[in-house]
Amino acid sequence: MRNLFFISFLILSLGLQAQTALYNSGxxxxxEEGQIGFHTNLINDASFDQNVGLAGFYGNNAITVSGAFMPIFYDIEFFNDNxxxxxxxxALTNDANFVGGDVITPRNLLDIYLNFLQNGDYFSVSDITKVDGYAAITDKQFFSFPVGNAQQIRPLILNSEAVNTLSKCAYFFEDPNNPTTFATSFNTSRKTRDVDVVSTTEFWHLTGNVPSTITISWNQNSNISRLTDAAYKVGIAGWSKVGNQWVDLGSVAQGGDLTDGFVSSEVFVPDDYAAITLASLAIPTEVVSLDNYYLTPNNDGLxxxxxxxxLEQSPNNHVRIFxxxxxxxxxxxxxxxxxxGYSNTGNVVVGEKNGLPAGVYFYLVTLDDLGTEYQGFLYLRR
Structure with missing residues (x-):
């Protein structure tokens, strides 16, 4: 960290003392192994895309990145609470480390975003550090968009049938009937018969032309109890651009209760929908719950x-944990x-060798021999 601050000071002291931004004209x-720390605004009016070191954005004052050219970094570190x-x-080609503070993009400008290129990824996102606005991917098939608003992270997990040339996502903690940055409203009373109640609390905007499934979650701020009295009825609805109404996007995998949970959609094309949110669906059957489990993988035999x-009653089974x-x-x-307590899916990047972090997980069990499905909570402690 000291090296980063020192390098940043050198750059600013070489003729930029009276300016409020670092101006790049080339x-x-x-x-490789180089490091630069930005403590002031960056105006990028030339190519800045052959980077293989670390760029950090630090300090106590908000930093603005502007200019005619998109900077492309290798590794990025964000540590600015403002x-x-x-x-x-x-854009970035390798890793983004969200230490503190948000990356903020204007939601009314879809063409401004933080872009994770083919090998780009991130770690350490949370309610206090994420993308507040649009995140994007290029040449990726699977990705969890680290998006949210100023108060909370509300990621959307995208799993596409092929590689996306470009896909963008943002989260909106507002009523879709009165969106602040869209030219039209998404009337929650206009819906197909299989959609019961559409959320008026939040929605996501997702773009992409590749058939995909998505997974979104809810928390206590989502007010799911306003939609339904049973979590198993929660599904995903999308505002159809053709039909100008909310339609059912499915409820393929689902877990949780009325306070916390998640749901996965069926396959659809994101560009066909102007908004996506949670809804209660007309689901006739209930998913039965098993016990909640407590796991402490410390090799003490308990x-x-x-x-x-x-599962002894059904050797042909399928267990998934989320x-x-x-x-x-x-x-x-x-x-x-x-x-x-270890992942086997390859989706967990940070600390995978050390096991999954402590916290609450959901499990979904399918008993093929009995033709039934169960779900519940798993509490992991280390």
């Missing part, structure tokens, strides 16, 4: 593995007590 490049504001898009006695946002972290057909 000839800046971060070489935020990094993008007035032009910014609760080291997830053991579900009911985090609180609906990201699948474990998947096993014909489960026989293999889960010991």
């Amino acid at each position: 000839n800046i490049r971060i070489h 935020g990094v504001y993008l007035n032009t898009s910014m 609760n080291d593995a997830l053991v579900i006695p009911e 985090d609180r946002f609906g990201l699948k972290v474990f998947d096993k057909v014909n489960y026989t007590n293999e889960f010991r």
Whole structure:
């Protein structure tokens, strides 16, 4: 960290003392193992895309990135509690470390976003550090968009049938009947017969032309109890651009209760829908719950593995475990007590070798021999 601050000071002291921004008109490049720290605004009016080191955005004052050219960094670190504001898009080719503060984009300008390129990823996002506005992906098939608003992270997990050339996503904590940044409203009273009640609390905007499924979650701020009295009825609805109404996008995988949970959609094309949100659906059957489980994988012989006695009645089974946002972290057909707090899906990037972080997870169990499905909570402690 000291090196980053020192380098930043050198750059500012070489002729930029009286200015409030670092102005790039060319000839800046971060070489391998190189590091640069920005403590002031960046105006990028030249190519700044051959970087292989680390760029950090630090300080106590908000930083603005603007200019005619999109800067493309290798590794990025965000540690500014007052935020990094993008007035032009910014991209990364490797990792973004969200230490503190949001990356903020104008929601009324769809062409400004933080773009995760083919090998770009992130870690450490939370309610206090995320993308407040639009995040995007290029040349990716699976991604969890780290989006939210100023108060909370509300990710959307995208799983496409092919690679997306470009897909963008933003979260809106507002009533879709009166959106602040769209030219039209999404009337929640206009819906197909299989959609019961549409959320007036929040929605997402997702673009992309590849058939995909999505997973979104809810929390106590989502007010799910206003939609339904049973969590198993929660599904996903999309505002059809053709029909100008909310339609059912499905409820394929689902878990949780009226306070916290997640749901996954059926396959659809994101560009066919102007908004996506949670809704109660006309679902006739209830998913039965098993017990909630407590797991402490510390090799003391107690609760080291997830053991579900009911699986003895159905050797042909399928066990899936999801985090609180609906990201699948474990998947096993014909489960026989293999889960010991480690992911086997490849979706978890940070700390995967050290096991999943402590917290609440949801499990979904399908008993093929009995033709039934169960769900419940799993509490993981380390």
